[in-house]
Amino acid sequence: MKSSIIKKQSGEKSMLTSLPLFAGLPDVLLEKLSEVSQVREYKKGKLLFLENEPCSRFYIVLSGWVKLFKGNATGEETVLQMLGANETIAESAVFLGVPYPASAQVAEDSVLLSIPAPIIREEIRNNGILALNMVTCISKHSQSMIHQIEATRLKSAVERVGWFLLKLAIESKHVSKEIRLPYDKAMIASFLAMTPETFSRTLKQFKDRGFKIESDAVTLPDINVLCTFCDEETASHCNRHETAECPIK
Amino acid sequence: MKSSIIKKQSGEKSMLTSLPLFAGLPDVLLEKLSEVSQVREYKKGKLLFLENEPCSRFYIVLSGWVKLFKGNATGEETVLQMLGANETIAESAVFLGVPYPASAQVAEDSVLLSIPAPIIREEIRNNGILALNMVTCISKHSQSMIHQIEATRLKSAVERVGWFLLKLAIESKHVSKEIRLPYDKAMIASFLAMTPETFSRTLKQFKDRGFKIESDAVTLPDINVLCTFCDEETASHCNRHETAECPIK
DNA sequence: CGCTAGATTGAGGTCAATCAACGGGTGTGG
DNA sequence: CCACACCCGTTGATTGACCTCAATCTAGCG
Numbered sequence: 174m175k176s177s178i179i180k181k182q183s184g185e186k187s188m189l190t191s192l193p194l195f196a197g198l199p200d201v202l203l204e205k206l207s208e209v210s211q212v213r214e215y216k217k218g219k220l221l222f223l224e225n226e227p228c229s230r231f232y233i234v235l236s237g238w239v240k241l242f243k244g245n246a247t248g249e250e251t252v253l254q255m256l257g258a259n260e261t262i263a264e265s266a267v268f269l270g271v272p273y274p275a276s277a278q279v280a281e282d283s284v285l286l287s288i289p290a291p292i293i294r295e296e297i298r299n300n301g302i303l304a305l306n307m308v309t310c311i312s313k314h315s316q317s318m319i320h321q322i323e324a325t326r327l328k329s330a331v332e333r334v335g336w337f338l339l340k341l342a343i344e345s346k347h348v349s350k351e352i353r354l355p356y357d358k359a360m361i362a363s364f365l366a367m368t369p370e371t372f373s374r375t376l377k378q379f380k381d382r383g384f385k386i387e388s389d390a391v392t393l394p395d396i397n398v399l400c401t402f403c404d405e406e407t408a409s410h411c412n413r414h415e416t417a418e419c420p421i422k
Numbered sequence: 423m424k425s426s427i428i429k430k431q432s433g434e435k436s437m438l439t440s441l442p443l444f445a446g447l448p449d450v451l452l453e454k455l456s457e458v459s460q461v462r463e464y465k466k467g468k469l470l471f472l473e474n475e476p477c478s479r480f481y482i483v484l485s486g487w488v489k490l491f492k493g494n495a496t497g498e499e500t501v502l503q504m505l506g507a508n509e510t511i512a513e514s515a516v517f518l519g520v521p522y523p524a525s526a527q528v529a530e531d532s533v534l535l536s537i538p539a540p541i542i543r544e545e546i547r548n549n550g551i552l553a554l555n556m557v558t559c560i561s562k563h564s565q566s567m568i569h570q571i572e573a574t575r576l577k578s579a580v581e582r583v584g585w586f587l588l589k590l591a592i593e594s595k596h597v598s599k600e601i602r603l604p605y606d607k608a609m610i611a612s613f614l615a616m617t618p619e620t621f622s623r624t625l626k627q628f629k630d631r632g633f634k635i636e637s638d639a640v641t642l643p644d645i646n647v648l649c650t651f652c653d654e655e656t657a658s659h660c661n662r663h664e665t666a667e668c669p670i671k
Numbered sequence: 672c673g674c675t676a677g678a679t680t681g682a683g684g685t686c687a688a689t690c691a692a693c694g695g696g697t698g699t700g701g
Numbered sequence: 702c703c704a705c706a707c708c709c710g711t712t713g714a715t716t717g718a719c720c721t722c723a724a725t726c727t728a729g730c731g
């Protein structure tokens with residue numbers, strides 16, 4: 174559970190520029206940011222913050238996965254977002270200076286960059302480019318949340334799982350029949366607004382359709398089977414969209 | 423269904439400055455924006471745009487209500503957001519320049535301000551203050567969506583209705599036992615991820631607890647009955663929060 | 672090798688959806 | 702002014718998708 178600091182003061186401007194949020198910033202600002210930013214490795218299970226805590230630090234995932242989740246009084250818990258490489262965590266709360274709206278926990282061993290919240294808030298106000306990058310980041314998260322609300326409300330359990338697998342297949346770029354589930358099944362289930370049991374049973378239905386499932390490795394019977402779960406938003410991230418290879422049309 | 427143009431070119435900088443999004447902007451920019459902005463009255467039922475349509479205009483609600491909704495292939499429909507006075511519509515898509523992520527329809531007779539999407543996109547890039555205001559707007563929407571996902575996943579039907587009534591009570595400011603449902607019950611139901619039937623039955627449960635419900639007028643038996651449905655996020659908008667009058671502690 | 676955490680499977684229960692019928696207000700046209 | 706239609710909301714009966722609870726299985730690991 175111990176987390177080691179890779180570089181307390183990373184001092185690496187180059188690392189920052191590779192992040193969408195920091196693209197195109199002037200050198201002076203990058204220098205300043207790199208001085209206050211911390212890059213650390215975190216073990217699976219590490220709690221980053223709890224909901225309603227004051228927003229002290231701003232985090233960006235460099236590698237690994239962080240889950241943003243909420244609990245209620247009866248102990249139930251639901252995953253709001255799973256954040257992967259290059260994604261920012263709770264950026265809206267950081268900007269508004271309000272308490273974290275949900276809790277965050279490291280879902281798989283990860284490397285995170287963090288910056289004190291007041292500093293990033295200030296720099297957004299001082300630098301127009303950073304502000305624009307921030308709008309882009311939040312906008313994308315906003316879009317994916319709309320997409321997610323839609324999914325959990327209008328899709329059945331099978332459709333949600335199909336949609337999730339399709340997104341994984343598209344993200345993994347190389348057109349392949351192999352998909353790897355990136356984090357625990359219980360988390361995928363909660364993210365898809367279902368219980369682990371239902372998720373397991375649903376995966377079994379995919380087995381019946383010719384999928385091979387061995388722990389976290391999923392093999393599709395055919396490259397295009399998942400395309401029936403596609404929608405406009407998902408398609409826009411697919412590199413076969415609007416090409417001859419897209420079976421939807 | 424005919425909609426009349428109040429002022430094709432409003433020319434009223436003063437109206438713009440009263441909107442959070444346009445607060446603190448230089449006069450030149452306000453002048454420019456007021457020249458291209460249109461203020462119109464729209465009748466209930468008017469479709470503003472459909473999902474996947476190219477994002478041509480940016481809308482702000484001046485008065486009334488607009489619903490943002492999604493449909494699926496089987497004809498089901500779900501309300502993602504209900505947007506009231508001073509709220510912006512689909513601002514994330516406008517900024518990103520992607521197609522509208524959902525459809526929008528006027529839920530109650532409304533007055534809307536609209537600006538061609540390319541112009542607002544350009545001005546956000548030119549003016550830091552506007553960009554900051556935009557971050558604030560999107561951040562708030564982002565927060566409320568997180569709040570909403572939480573509500574639909576972790577709360578029961580009764581809790582969702584209680585939560586909704588509480589939010590109405592808090593918004594209406596004047597501490598009163600009277601609440602008015604701002605739009606059709608079927609829309610409230612869909613927004614709360616339930617059917618009109620379930621919503622009706624749930625309201626009946628509140629009647630049994632002493633609520634009086636006559637069409638769209640709800641009377642509470644006691645100012646504090648809804649406080650059991652309060653959470654941190656909701657509390658932060660309540661003017662009795664952290665005062666002696668707050669029954670929660 | 673036993674231990675534990677994660678995942679699977681089965682049986683049973685439940686909340687909310689569905690289907691269907693009805694009521695009451697509103698608007699329209701004769 | 703009344704008759705009719707229509708829409709919205711309500712109510713009742715039934716269904717079903719998913720959850721809950723509990724037992725079992727599997728894989729990693731000290």
